[in-house]
Amino acid sequence: MSQQHGPVTAAVMTGTMPDMPDHDGPLQHHFDDMAQQNESSALGMWLFLLTELMFFGGVMTAYAVYRYLFNAAFAEGASHLDVRLGTTNTIILIFSSLTMALAVRAAQMDKRKLLVGLLIATMLFGGAFLVIKGIEYAHKWEAGHVPGAYFHYEGPLANHVHLFFSFYFTMTGIHALHMVLGIGWMAWLVLRSARGDFGVGYYAPIEMTGLYWHFVDIVWIFLFPLLYLFGAGAAAGH
Amino acid sequence: MSDRAATPKTASERPPTRRRRSRYEGDVPREHYLNVAYGLKSWLFTIDHKRIAILYLLSITAFFALGGLMAVFIRLELLTPAGDLMTSEIYNRVFTLHGVLMVFFFLIPSIPAVFGNFFLPMMVGAKDMAFPRLNLASWYIYSLGGVFTLAAIVAGGVDTGWTFYTPYSSTYSNSAVALTAIGVFINGFSSIFTGLNFIVTIHKMRAPGMTWMRLPLFVWANYAAALIMILGTPVVAMAIFLVAVERLFGVGIFDPALGGDPILYQHLFWFYSHPAVYIMILPSMGVMSEVIACFSRKRIFGYGFIAASSLAIATVGFLVWGHHMFVSGQSIYASMVFSVLTMLVAVPSAVKVFNWLATLWRGSISFETPMLYAFGFLGLFTVGGLTGLYLGTLATDVHLHDTYFIVAHFHYIMVGGAVMGYLAAVHFWWPKMTGRMYSEWWGRLSAGLLFIGFNLTFFPQFLMGYMGMPRRYHFYPEEWQVLNVLSTAGASILGLGYLIPIIYLTYSLRYGPIAGPNPWRATGLEWTTASPPPQHNFEQTPVVTEEPYDYSKPIVNDLPAPGAGAEPKPSPAAPRS
């Protein structure tokens, strides 16, 4: 991930989280009532997820084209990924989605301690995912599979395998960046929850963060088979 | 029109704006959005959609001026067949910068970010956008994108053309591609946030009684444009992101040396950039509907068709992007499908044009400045759209592709259409935004100059292109010099036409006659509040009980005194119904 993009996208994300109310009351001046405000922020968040879908859709399209063109080479490249680590990460993310969903439920039921605990659990699962991802990246680095000037691959179709790893790093990199931003945002929500900002009447920020987090999970649900499992049969078969 | 002659206009029928001094002098509300607070901070931290619109107005004007300066260099260079003013390297940077600034930093934000921001909440009867802070953030993001792009100029400029085609952009170009790409990438998010705000505002913030079929057509047009912003922009963001990543890290996604396909980039780019041309034109079309109805004093013809055609354009516009790739090596079967769909997308645009013509039919038309721009739009957009059909035809496009014919085609639409619509909007809503009238005489003069200058600049380019002059070269065979000289001469007139409004509009801020709430006696909620509007737009949330564009009833340029409940004074210029 390039350094220039980090802060930029960070600004984007924080900007997109639905407008937070001032502390003197959750209802903003230009809305009539909370119902209108909540519906607006939910719709806004969904529209944002739509743009995220199309954003990932761009690189997915490119991936689809090359899968079509270089099927064998992509299977070859995929067989160098670690299915066990990938599966572990998938399971970790599902856990984190569960804790996130339950966090929203805790907020709806006014259970402040539970809410804080579940948010922290979600962050920890997210962190574990990133650590494992880091370990995988390190393996790839050692094996010379990081695309670019230092890419090194012995075997047939080296160029097309290079392309596969370009996609692997770009797609998982953007995904990981989304997770980092989500975790950072959640840290802020933990503080606010501990302060008692949320409860039955007002939990939209938790709910919106939940939508975002689940979306990031869904992206992984597709990346996992597209990148990891694709080569698994090849690896097992030979 | 015969019955027009039968009922000649008397002096008293003229709108009050023709008088030197308005009878509404003194009607400026004591407190409005411009004077609730002063100082730089009150602007930079504002979350008032009206002030954010003004911030956008100032910044896009600056970028327009810079882009215009680049156009001056281009036209000067092309005055002579030899490349004598600058080197090819410089020329490439100049036209790239012209395109990048004009497309991404002027035309795409222009009407939505300025007039959409200012008037969309007012038109639906809301106090503000749904997400005021996101709205302000979008302006900062826009500015940050602008800073990166300007930094790219300082770092040596970019020479890829506004399209950033690979593999030149990703591998070979020795210019500041990554900086510009990041600038455009960032800027995309400001567009996304504006679109997101529009959609939520239109869905959730409408005043009581403001049903979908009562929305002004400007709102419909911006809704359609917002859909494109949301669904298209992220794809071009990813395309440009991939180019930047490829350049910075040598990760070869479009690299033919690894078996990558540079044409894939064109798919991703045009998936957005063809619909993006509709981001530019749809809001202008919305302005047309407002202006034409108002200055024909007639209910708009075919309201439902105009509204639906906006949505149709937004949808079908996503299916034709391959017409930019007919000679790129794309499959001929894809080209055939794209060609057919391109013919199809012209239909909803034509539906609009015919509806506007039907609105003019038997209206009592008057020729105020905004209406002159609207007439300009009608003719020029039609020429641009029809020449698009030549380009969408496979066989003719092989000849015309990448010639000056293309340049003329899209300038007829983007300058003749979108910019004329933008200027119509400036002149139509200026009294509402500032509370002052500008000089009608100078307004008409510059509208006339722009029309003449525009045609003189770009019509010869159709001829050059037809004769085969390629775009993006800075020298050419001598037989095309006459046409190029004509074009440069036209560009000088065009430049003058842009300068004059800057002067008289600025002058009007201080010396213009007071406009009153509704100088054009137009319909629409934005005209029912004071000029300039109060901070929260309306004294009370309006309740809508009427159909849109009801020009059959008298409309006054006066607000009832608060609490007086008096009969509104009938307008001195009660329209013929």
Added chain:
Amino acid sequence: MSHDAHAADSPHIVPLSVYLTIFALLMVFTVLTVWVALIDLGPYGWLHTPLALLIASVKATLVVLWFMHVKYGSRLVWVFVVAGLAWLALLVGITVGDYVGRTWEPDPHAWQASADGADFRQLG
């Protein structure tokens, strides 16, 4: 104001059991997709990718409907979700379609005939 019937002041609280069921299903499908990827499908090996995508779509649907509450959400959100998926399908479908189309050779004889008849270079 134009509100949906779902007034958000009284939140719809989804029972814990629902969340746990969805979670369990997601786990099952994860195991399933790994298993399907590892077995040898013999002549049906090409089915690996469609199956994997099918399972992923099912998992994503579970998340969207229950974890993201779309099942209980307004019709408007449904419309936008479906529109987003349709647009993605357009982007992927048409683009990949171009690449598939590039492999379809035009009829060589027809091609030959027209090339013999009129060489565009001589026309110029």
